[in-house]
Amino acid sequence: MKAAIYCRLSEEDRNKQFETDDSNSIQNQKAMLLQYAMEHGWEVYNLYSDDDYTGSDRRRPEFNRLLEDAKAHRFDIVLCKTQSRFTRELELVEKYIHGLFPIWGIRFVSIVDNADTANKGNKKSRQINGLVNEWYLEDMSENIRSVLTNRRQNGFHIGAFALYGYKKDPDQKGHLLIDEEAAAVVREVFTLFSQGYGKTAIARMLNDRGIPNPTEYKRIHGLRYQQPKRKNSTLWKYFAISDMLTNEIYIGNMVQGKYGSVSYKTKQNKPRPQSEWYRVE
Structure with missing residues (x-):
């Protein structure tokens, strides 16, 4: 089985000395996922890493490259730390994890929140994860808007x-x-x-x-x-x-x-x- 590892850095856990460095968060994700793949006897096809992109950004270059390779069935498994690293949008959870990935013969696994499309019993938990992540995006947007409004009101x-x-x-x-x-x-x-x-x-x-x-x-x-x-x-x-x-x-x-x-x-x-x-x- 070939696994594609996907990592993403979110703004809230960014910790880099230099802009050209991978963040500690990305390095930790890579190490965790490589070890998990090795323990399960999966060959790592490629490592896709988006640094400084939010989970709601659909223009992530490595994310889109991963989707193109998945469609071409260049690997069998997409492996992430959490489902939210792949996407925070419920719409994309349904479109790819529950929709196109099964059609393309791709299994989705995220190790921290135990999402695994090979396990039919945890589809509801994956959907709940997607809903919680969607709420997170909405709450974060409202918080940012209220801060910006306050700053604008104060000149x-x-x-x-x-x-x-x-x-x-x-x-x-x-x-x-x-x-x-x-x-x-x-x-x-x-x-x-x-x-x-x-x-x-x-x-x-x-x-x-x-x-x-x-x-x-x-x-x-x-x-x-x-x-x-x-x-x-x-x-x-x-x-x-x-x-x-x-x-x-x-x-x-x-x-x-x-x-x-x-x-x-x-x-x-x-x-x-x-x-x-x-x-x-």
Whole structure:
């Protein structure tokens, strides 16, 4: 029998010295699962390991590679530490563990919570595990949302990047400092507009002087910002000037929560009504 070992690191047990290191958690999972496979006389086909991915992330690269190999029946058993390491979604438990794996002739085993599809008697416990894991995801999402809401209500900045003209305070999370280099451009934009220059004219003036637009500015300063692939993506445009002139953050008001997640199961966001925005003067 060939076994595929799947390990996953969750955020709550991350403990690494360097980003390139496997976490202690991953190492422990590997050691435990390799020993279990050896004790049962199973040959290890491959070891699949997703580091820094949640149990609800369906885009996990090794998880998806495991599913492709399972469909091709390159092994007979999927071996995990717990069912939640494979997935925390009840929908995926039903789709793969109880649905496609039996069709593909794949046995699923998780050793800590005794899930084993060869044992017909513990299907209900596997489904209960899936339900408990689903509740965990929902509760965690609600807890995170309540923390973020509280921070927004108190005027703390939430986001991966500070808006152009500001920078993150390295000494205080959620606090912004003025980035004087970019702020000089912001002040000039407001001054030019107050003197009667149009938005397109201002964008053209900045481009003629070779001043990088906000996206390019982030890239130049080494921020991990995904560069758009469009032509002339480093140039100032009408809309960039227009957005700057109407953004209240430039008069000191923090306005957040314009978009909200559709569900804890998806990364999709949708616009929220203005009455639900968090505005701190």
